[in-house]
Amino acid sequence: MNPKEEKEARAVIKKIVLLNALRYGGKASPKPVFGKLLGEHPQFRQKIKDVSAIIDEVVQEINELSLEQQKAIVAEKWPEALTEEKTEETKQLPPLPNAKKYKKVVTRFSPNPDFVLHLGSARAIILSHDYAKMYNGQFLLRFEDTDSKTKKPKLEFYDAVREDLKWLGCSWDKEFIQSDRLQTYYEYAEEIIRKGGAYVCTCEREVFQEKSKTGKPCPCRMLSVEESLLRWNRMLDGTYSEGEAVVRVKTDLGHPNPAVRDWPALRIIDSEKYPHPRVGSRYRVWPLYNFSTGVDDHLMGITHIIRGKEHLTNQARQEYMYRHFGWEYPETIHYGRLKITGASLSKSEIVKGMNSGLYTSWDDPRLATLAALKRRGITAEAIHSLIVDVGPKPQDVVLSWKNLYAYNRKLIDPDARRYFFVSTPVRLSVKNVPREFMAQVPLHPDHPERGFRKFEVNPVKGKADFLISRDDLELVEGKRAVRFMDLFNFRVEKVEDDVVQAVFLGESYEEAKKLGAPLIHWIPVGSGVACEVVMPDASVAEGVAEDACRELKPNEIVQFQRFGFVRVDAVDEKLVAYFAHR
Numbered sequence: 215m216n217p218k219e220e221k222e223a224r225a226v227i228k229k230i231v232l233l234n235a236l237r238y239g240g241k242a243s244p245k246p247v248f249g250k251l252l253g254e255h256p257q258f259r260q261k262i263k264d265v266s267a268i269i270d271e272v273v274q275e276i277n278e279l280s281l282e283q284q285k286a287i288v289a290e291k292w293p294e295a296l297t298e299e300k301t302e303e304t305k306q307l308p309p310l311p312n313a314k315k316y317k318k319v320v321t322r323f324s325p326n327p328d329f330v331l332h333l334g335s336a337r338a339i340i341l342s343h344d345y346a347k348m349y350n351g352q353f354l355l356r357f358e359d360t361d362s363k364t365k366k367p368k369l370e371f372y373d374a375v376r377e378d379l380k381w382l383g384c385s386w387d388k389e390f391i392q393s394d395r396l397q398t399y400y401e402y403a404e405e406i407i408r409k410g411g412a413y414v415c416t417c418e419r420e421v422f423q424e425k426s427k428t429g430k431p432c433p434c435r436m437l438s439v440e441e442s443l444l445r446w447n448r449m450l451d452g453t454y455s456e457g458e459a460v461v462r463v464k465t466d467l468g469h470p471n472p473a474v475r476d477w478p479a480l481r482i483i484d485s486e487k488y489p490h491p492r493v494g495s496r497y498r499v500w501p502l503y504n505f506s507t508g509v510d511d512h513l514m515g516i517t518h519i520i521r522g523k524e525h526l527t528n529q530a531r532q533e534y535m536y537r538h539f540g541w542e543y544p545e546t547i548h549y550g551r552l553k554i555t556g557a558s559l560s561k562s563e564i565v566k567g568m569n570s571g572l573y574t575s576w577d578d579p580r581l582a583t584l585a586a587l588k589r590r591g592i593t594a595e596a597i598h599s600l601i602v603d604v605g606p607k608p609q610d611v612v613l614s615w616k617n618l619y620a621y622n623r624k625l626i627d628p629d630a631r632r633y634f635f636v637s638t639p640v641r642l643s644v645k646n647v648p649r650e651f652m653a654q655v656p657l658h659p660d661h662p663e664r665g666f667r668k669f670e671v672n673p674v675k676g677k678a679d680f681l682i683s684r685d686d687l688e689l690v691e692g693k694r695a696v697r698f699m700d701l702f703n704f705r706v707e708k709v710e711d712d713v714v715q716a717v718f719l720g721e722s723y724e725e726a727k728k729l730g731a732p733l734i735h736w737i738p739v740g741s742g743v744a745c746e747v748v749m750p751d752a753s754v755a756e757g758v759a760e761d762a763c764r765e766l767k768p769n770e771i772v773q774f775q776r777f778g779f780v781r782v783d784a785v786d787e788k789l790v791a792y793f794a795h796r
């Protein structure tokens with residue numbers, strides 16, 4: 215490096231070091247500075263030794279300053295950098311309403327374990343969890359499994375939900391399962407009847423609805439508390455069968471929404487016909503959603519309910535019940551719908567696809583289930599950032615896969631190691647190769663300090679054979695020159711059925727640049743490991759991955775250069791990976 219270059223390098227490095235120091239409480243460290251420098255100023259990649267010495271010096275010099283002195287320098291020289299740094303921080307959630315009113319903020323996530331969790335559920339989980347943590351409160355997991363008839367829970371999903379929460383990094387402080395709490399619901403059912411806030415209705419559903427539509431009470435509503443309690447006991451002891459009686463919570467019969475009027479709170483399920491997966495046929499009277507949820511939110515001390523705005527009607531229903539009991543309704547935040555274009559988040563569609571055999575598992579790459587995203591190498595952190603950035607706003611939000619990929623790429627790109635994967639390989643034979651080559655390709659282009667992959671090219675009588683992707687044929691045919699990444703330049707002479715004939719041109723990268731040579735990846739024939747990549751549309755890209763991939767472990771996320779980021783799924787005779795995104 216000449217003195218002028220060194221001066222320039224020093225100035226650039228000083229800024230990066232200072233910003234790094236500010237971010238870490240006044241102490242910069244050389245490694246991230248090195249990475250950032252080469253990432254932002256690739257011209258220094260040729261001068262690694264020189265810049266690394268300068269970095270060490272500058273880091274030492276800056277770390278001797280106090281944080282205030284560092285700040286002062288940045289404020290004077292690069293005031294815009296201070297605001298840049300701020301916007302890079304993760305967004306904070308807006309404050310919860312009335313959080314101070316409560317001794318401890320308590321939130322909950324309450325799934326019905328009848329289905330796997332998907333990107334839509336992640337919002338309720340992450341917001342509820344993060345708000346509890348933000349206020350040093352508690353986050354509860356409550357399985358709402360009280361409908362063994364139309365939304366039948368399945369044992370496998372209790373654990374699947376727990377797994378998904380752990381994967382998302384949202385651990386819970388307490389867990390409840392509603393099917394363990396039937397006695398509690400019975401007690402409160404009796405109490406609300408005693409208080410005159412509910413009654414047992416034995417009308418045919420249509421008859422009740424006819425009356426309710428016009429705001430008229432059914433005859434059961436006028437019965438005495440004693441008579442209602444008698445009927446309640448007949449529900450419990452089996453006198454009534456399924457469909458013959460239901461507990462209704464009294465509301466304003468003139469409520470603008472007929473679905474709110476005297477809503478059903480508990481009902482009878484023929485439990486021989488519809489046994490519950492956990493408690494079998496032990497109970498015949500089951501609470502409906504609004505009753506068990508409403509009772510539990512109060513008993514469990516939930517202070518803030520964070521859920522989708524489709525629950526607004528439920529809140530209207532539950533508030534009547536809370537009034538009868540003399541309870542105070544928790545604070546609520548109702549967020550808008552989150553739609554991902556091109557992803558099916560609809561349970562019925564996914565179930566239909568599972569039943570028809572279109573999808574073979576819950577983590578089929580075409581689905582937006584958390585299990586599928588995880589398998590594809592979409593990180594929990596990416597989902598977390600996306601959800602926090604969207605926040606709990608009431609407006610509907612439409613995102614695309616691209617948005618999620620952008621979050622993920624930002625997180626995995628700095629760490630993912632690079633490898634060559636040749637899909638649908640085609641043989642390419644280069645003649646006139648003057649010598650043997652030992653190619654060294656960095657594991658990460660911005661971090662040469664992380665090491666290299668090595669490839670041996672041993673020409674026989676000047677001829678060396680390679681594998682290239684069929685997709686690259688179009689790119690190389692008829693070009694004046696093509697460059698094999700980190701190896702040499704060649705020109706294609708003839709594309710035959712089983713082999714592409716090429717001739718060696720030279721080694722110079724500068725020369726390749728001058729000739730506008732496309733840069734392609736390659737694998738020497740006779741090396742590499744068979745590899746298949748499962749694509750987001752469930753198709754499979756077959757090919758060969760370079761030898762170094764034999765060392766990969768399941769769950770690692772790497773980049774197949776010029777192909778995309780993938781998550782390693784299995785390493786055996788064959789390497790199996792799932793495609794994340796470009």
Ligand SMILES: [Zn+2]
Nearest residue numbers: 415417432434
């Ligand atoms: Zn009735």
